[in-house]
Amino acid sequence: MEAYILLGSFFVLILIGTPVAYAMGMAALIGAWYIDIPLDAVMIAIANGVNKFSLLAIPFFVLAGAIMAEGGMARRLVAFANVLVGFIRGGLSLVNILASTFFGAISGSSMADTASVGTVLIPEMVKKGYPRDFATAVTVSGSVQAILIPPSHNAVIYSLAAGGTVSIAALFIAGVLPGLLLGLTLAIMCLFMARKRNYPKGDVIPLRQALKTCADALWGLMTMVIILGGILSGVFTATESASIAVLWAFFVTMFIYRDYRWNELPKLVHRTVKTLSIVMILIAFAASFGYIMTLMQIPLQITTALTALSDNRYVILALINVLLLVLGTLMDMAPLILILTPILLPVINSIGVDPVHFGMIMMVNLGIGLITPPVGGVLFVGAAVAKLPMEQVVKALLPFFGALLLVLIAVTYVPALSLWLPQTVLSR
Amino acid sequence: QMVLKSHDTHPAGYPTVAAVDNMGKKLEAATQGRIKVQMFPGAVLGQEKEAVEQVQLGAIQMARISLGVIGPVVPEVDVFNMPFVFRDVAHMRKVIDGAVGDELLAKVTASPARLVALGWMDGGARSLYTKKPVRTPADLKGQKVRMMGNPLFVDTMNAMGGNGIAMAYGEVFTSLQTGVIDGAENNPPSYFTANHYNTPAKYYSQTNHLIIPEILVMSKVTWDKLTPADQALVKKLAREAQMEQRVLWDKSVEEYTAKLKAAGVEFINIDNKPFYDATAPVRAKYGAKFQDLMQRIASVK
Amino acid sequence: MSHHQPSGHPLSRFLDLIYLACIWVAGACIFLMSLFIPWGIFSRYVLGTGSQWPEPISILLMVVFTFLGAAVSYRAGGHIAVAMLTDRLPAGLRHPLRGVVHVLMLTISLFMLWYGVQLCIGTWGQSIPELPWMPVGFTYLPVPIGGAVTALFVLEHIFLGDQSRRAVVTFDHEAAETGAA
Ligand code: NA
Ligand code: NA
Numbered sequence: 049m050e051a052y053i054l055l056g057s058f059f060v061l062i063l064i065g066t067p068v069a070y071a072m073g074m075a076a077l078i079g080a081w082y083i084d085i086p087l088d089a090v091m092i093a094i095a096n097g098v099n100k101f102s103l104l105a106i107p108f109f110v111l112a113g114a115i116m117a118e119g120g121m122a123r124r125l126v127a128f129a130n131v132l133v134g135f136i137r138g139g140l141s142l143v144n145i146l147a148s149t150f151f152g153a154i155s156g157s158s159m160a161d162t163a164s165v166g167t168v169l170i171p172e173m174v175k176k177g178y179p180r181d182f183a184t185a186v187t188v189s190g191s192v193q194a195i196l197i198p199p200s201h202n203a204v205i206y207s208l209a210a211g212g213t214v215s216i217a218a219l220f221i222a223g224v225l226p227g228l229l230l231g232l233t234l235a236i237m238c239l240f241m242a243r244k245r246n247y248p249k250g251d252v253i254p255l256r257q258a259l260k261t262c263a264d265a266l267w268g269l270m271t272m273v274i275i276l277g278g279i280l281s282g283v284f285t286a287t288e289s290a291s292i293a294v295l296w297a298f299f300v301t302m303f304i305y306r307d308y309r310w311n312e313l314p315k316l317v318h319r320t321v322k323t324l325s326i327v328m329i330l331i332a333f334a335a336s337f338g339y340i341m342t343l344m345q346i347p348l349q350i351t352t353a354l355t356a357l358s359d360n361r362y363v364i365l366a367l368i369n370v371l372l373l374v375l376g377t378l379m380d381m382a383p384l385i386l387i388l389t390p391i392l393l394p395v396i397n398s399i400g401v402d403p404v405h406f407g408m409i410m411m412v413n414l415g416i417g418l419i420t421p422p423v424g425g426v427l428f429v430g431a432a433v434a435k436l437p438m439e440q441v442v443k444a445l446l447p448f449f450g451a452l453l454l455v456l457i458a459v460t461y462v463p464a465l466s467l468w469l470p471q472t473v474l475s476r
Numbered sequence: 477q478m479v480l481k482s483h484d485t486h487p488a489g490y491p492t493v494a495a496v497d498n499m500g501k502k503l504e505a506a507t508q509g510r511i512k513v514q515m516f517p518g519a520v521l522g523q524e525k526e527a528v529e530q531v532q533l534g535a536i537q538m539a540r541i542s543l544g545v546i547g548p549v550v551p552e553v554d555v556f557n558m559p560f561v562f563r564d565v566a567h568m569r570k571v572i573d574g575a576v577g578d579e580l581l582a583k584v585t586a587s588p589a590r591l592v593a594l595g596w597m598d599g600g601a602r603s604l605y606t607k608k609p610v611r612t613p614a615d616l617k618g619q620k621v622r623m624m625g626n627p628l629f630v631d632t633m634n635a636m637g638g639n640g641i642a643m644a645y646g647e648v649f650t651s652l653q654t655g656v657i658d659g660a661e662n663n664p665p666s667y668f669t670a671n672h673y674n675t676p677a678k679y680y681s682q683t684n685h686l687i688i689p690e691i692l693v694m695s696k697v698t699w700d701k702l703t704p705a706d707q708a709l710v711k712k713l714a715r716e717a718q719m720e721q722r723v724l725w726d727k728s729v730e731e732y733t734a735k736l737k738a739a740g741v742e743f744i745n746i747d748n749k750p751f752y753d754a755t756a757p758v759r760a761k762y763g764a765k766f767q768d769l770m771q772r773i774a775s776v777k
Numbered sequence: 778m779s780h781h782q783p784s785g786h787p788l789s790r791f792l793d794l795i796y797l798a799c800i801w802v803a804g805a806c807i808f809l810m811s812l813f814i815p816w817g818i819f820s821r822y823v824l825g826t827g828s829q830w831p832e833p834i835s836i837l838l839m840v841v842f843t844f845l846g847a848a849v850s851y852r853a854g855g856h857i858a859v860a861m862l863t864d865r866l867p868a869g870l871r872h873p874l875r876g877v878v879h880v881l882m883l884t885i886s887l888f889m890l891w892y893g894v895q896l897c898i899g900t901w902g903q904s905i906p907e908l909p910w911m912p913v914g915f916t917y918l919p920v921p922i923g924g925a926v927t928a929l930f931v932l933e934h935i936f937l938g939d940q941s942r943r944a945v946v947t948f949d950h951e952a953a954e955t956g957a958a
Contacts, residue, residue, distance in 0.1 A: 092524070099840050285647050317807070325843055630827075
C-alpha cells in the first residue's frame with residue numbers, strides 16, 4: 049500500500065504536468081506523511097541530495113561540454129570527421145556519428161553533443177538532401193556515445209553511488225569498446241539506409257585542407273589525452289579531471305581558437321546556470337524520493353522479487369534491463385543511477401556479475417532513456433535544434449532504437465566487451 | 477507495536493550491524509513483540525551527518541555513528557580523535573567501559589543534540605597501508621596518505637612524516653590504483669571490504685595511530701515515548717550489544733587479516749613509539765582543552 | 778495573455794532584478810568552483826599536503842547554484858515536465874489542471890522555505906568537520922532562499938502570467954540549449 053501511495057502520487061503528479069523534479073519532492077512528502085515520518089526529514093534528504101562530493105563532476109563536465117559545444121571545438125571535430133568519412137555514400141550521416149564519437153571522447157554530455165553536432169550538421173544534412181527527421185535521429189542516437197566513451201560524469205556518479213569500491217578509471221576504460229560498438233552499429237545502419245535511399249556522397253577533401261583541418265581539431269582531441277592521461281597516471285582524480293577539462297576548454301576556446309567573443313560569455317553563464325540547475329534540482333528531489341522509498345523498504349522488495357523470479361543470471365539481467373529501460377523513459381540519468389545503484393548492486397553481486405560490467409549495462413540502458421519519450425533530455429534538445437515536433441523525431445528514431453537494443457544485448461551478454469580493456473590496461 | 481528504525485553506514489553483517497540486529501531480537505523477545513528493531517545498513521538512508529539529523533528529528537530512531545558528527549555538539553568526545561590517545565585497543569575498551577566512557581555518554585545525552593547515547597561500539601585501530609613499506613617516520617617522507625577530512629587527522633599524518641591528503645572516501649580506491657595517493661589508513665576489515673588492498677598499496681604497517689570508538693544513539697523523541705522500564709531494558713541490552721560487538725569485531729579482524737594476507741598483503745609489525753613521539757605537537761595543539769581528560773585516560777590501566 | 782511585452786508589470790520588473798541576481802550569484806558559484814578544485818590539485822603538488830577547503834567549499838557552491846538556479850529555471854519555464862497528457866486535454870480541463878500545478882509548486886516552495894528555515898536554525902550550532910568554523914545551518918541556507926524565490930516566481934506566474942518569453946528571460950536563447958546527461 050505504501051508503495052502505491054508513493055509511486056501513484058508521483059505518476060499522477062507528472063501526468064498533470066508538474067515538473068518532474070518537484071513531482072518527486074511532492075510525492076516524497078505525501079509518502080512521508082503516509083508512513084508518519086516528520087516532514088523535516090524529507091527536507092534533510094532534499095538539502096543533502098546535492099550536498100555531495102560525488103556530484104561535483106556534473107557541473108564541471110557539463111560546463112566543459114557547453115564551452116566546447118559553443119566555442120568552436122565541436123565544429124572543428126565535425127570538420128575533422130568530414131575529412132575522414134565525408135566522401136562515402138551517406139557520408140554526412142557517418143560524419144555525424146563520428147563527430148559524436150570525437151565529442152564523446154572530450155565530453156560526457158550527450159545533450160551538449162546533440163546541441164553542438166546537431167546545430168552544425170542537421171541544417172547541413174538537410175541542405176544536401178537528407179530528410180530532417182533522419183538527420184535528427186542520427187544526431188540524437190549518435191550522442192549516446194558520449195556517456196559511454198570516456199570521460200563520463202555518469203560513470204563517476206555510478207562509482208561513487210557504489211560506495212567507491214568500483215574504480216572510476218576502470219569504468220572509463222570499460223566504456224571505450226561499448227561506445228565504439230555503438231558508433232559502429234549506427235554507422236553500419238546508416239550505410240545501409242544511405243544505399244537504399246540513395247543519400248548523397250560528399251567530396252574528397254584536398255590533402256592540404258585536410259591536414260589543416262586535422263591540425264585544427266588536434267587542440268580539441270588533446271582534451272581526451274589530458275583527461276585520461278591525467279587520471280591514469282595519477283596526476284589528478286576523475287572529479288578533479290573534470291575541472292581541468294573546464295580550464296582546458298576555456299583556454300583553447302578563448303586563446304587558441306579565439307572565435308568565441310568575451311561579450312558572449314554572460315549568455316553562456318545564463319544558459320549553463322539553467323541547464324545545470326535543472327539537472328541538479330532533479331537529483332536533490334530524487335534523493336528525497338529515494339529516501340522515502342528506502343524507508344518503505346521498496347528496494348528490498350524489488351531485490352527479493354527479482355531474485356525470487358529466477359536464479360539464472362541471464363534472466364535476471366534481462367529483467368534488470370527491462371526495469372532500467374522502463375524507468376529510463378520517465379526519469380533522468382543521474383538521479384536514476386543514484387537511486388538504483390544501491391538497490392541493484394547486491395543483486396548483481398549475488399549473481400556474480402562484475403560491477404564494472406554492470407556499470408556499462410546501466411550506462412547503455414539509461415543512455416537509451418535519454419532519447420526516449422516522454423522524458424528524454426537529449427530527445428528534447430534534438431527536437432528543439434531541428435525545430436521538429438518530438439513525435440516526428442521519435443518516429444524516425446524507431447530503427448535506431450533497434451540498433452541501440454542490439455548494442456544493449458551485446459553489452460549485457462558479452463562481459464568481455466566491457467571488461468577486457470580495463471583488465472588489460474589496468475593490470476600493471 | 478513500536479518499530480525502531482536503526483541506521484548504520486556499515487554493510488549488513490558488519491560487527492556493529494550484527495550486534496544491533498541481535499539487540500533488536502532480544503528486545504523483541506523481552507517485550508513480547510511490542511518493540512522491534514528494523515535495520516537499515518549500508519548508508520541507505522544517507523551519510524552519517526544526515527542520519528544524525530534524522531535521528532534528532534525522530535525520523536529514524538537509532539543509529540550507530542562515528543564521533544566525527546558528535547564532536548561539533550559535544551566537543552569532549554573529540555578527545556578520542558587524538559593520535560595515540562590509547563595505548564592499544566584493550567586500553568580503549570577499559571576506558572569506554574569505565575567512568576570516562578559513562579561520563580561522555582551522559583554528556584552526549586545531556587547535550588542539546590536531542591540524542592540519547594546508549595553505548596559504545598568498537599571501531600578497532602587504524603593503521604597505514606601504503607605502496608612502500610613503512611617502519612619509521614622517515615619511511616613516510618614524500619608519501620601522500622589519504623586521511624579523513626578533519627584538520628586534526630591531516631596534521632597527524634604530516635607529523636607522522638607523510639603528506640596528509642583529505643579526500644572523499646569514495647575516491648580513495650581509484651586514487652590508490654592510479655597513484656594520486658600513495659596510501660591511506662583504516663582497520664583491516666575496511667581495508668578489505670573497500671577493496672583498497674586491490675591496489676598497489678599492499679603494505680599494512682601496524683601503527684595503530686588512531687583508535688576511535690563509535691557510539692550507538694537513540695532519538696530523544698523516541699526515548700521519551702518509552703516507559704522507564706523499557707528505557708532500562710534498552711540501556712541494558714545496549715550494554716550487552718557493546719560487549720557482544722567487540723567479540724564480533726575481534727573475529728572479523730582475524731578473518732579479514734587472514735583474507736588480506738591470502739591476497740598478498742604484507743602485515744608489518746612495528747614499534748610505534750617514534751610515531752607517538754612525532755605526534756606530540758598535534759596532541760599539544762588539539763588536545764590543550766582536554767588535558768585533564770587525557771590524563772585520566774592515560775591513568776586507566 | 779497581455780503580459781508578454783518586454784517592459785512588463787512593475788512588480789515583474791522588480792522580480793527581474795531578483796532573477797538576474799540569482800543567475801549571477803549562481804554563475805559566480807560555478808566560476809569559483811572551476812578555480813577552487815584546480816587549486817586543490819595545485820596545492821597538493823606544490824605544498825605537498827593538500828588544501829582542505831576547496832572540496833567542501835565547492836560542494837557548498839554547488840548547493841547554492843542548484844537551489845538559486847532552480848528558481849531561475851522555473852521562471853524561464855525550463856524544468857522538465859511531461860506534456861503528453863495535458864496537451865491532449867480540452868482547454869476546459871487544461872486550465873484548472875494548470876492551476877493545480879501552480880498550487881503544488883507554491884506548496885513545495887513554501888515547504889522548502891519553512892522547513893528549510895527550521896533546518897538552518899536547528900543545525901546552526903553544529904559545524905562540519907572539514908571546516909570547523911562553518912555552521913551546518915549556513916550550508917543549508919540556499920534551500921529556504923531558493924524556496925522563497927521560487928514561491929515569488931510562482932505567485933508572479935499565477936497573478937501576472939507566464940514570464941518565460943520576456944526579453945530578460947530569453948536573453949540567452951539564440952543559440953541552442955546545451956546541457957547535461
Ligand atoms: Na564521454
Ligand atoms: Na526517457
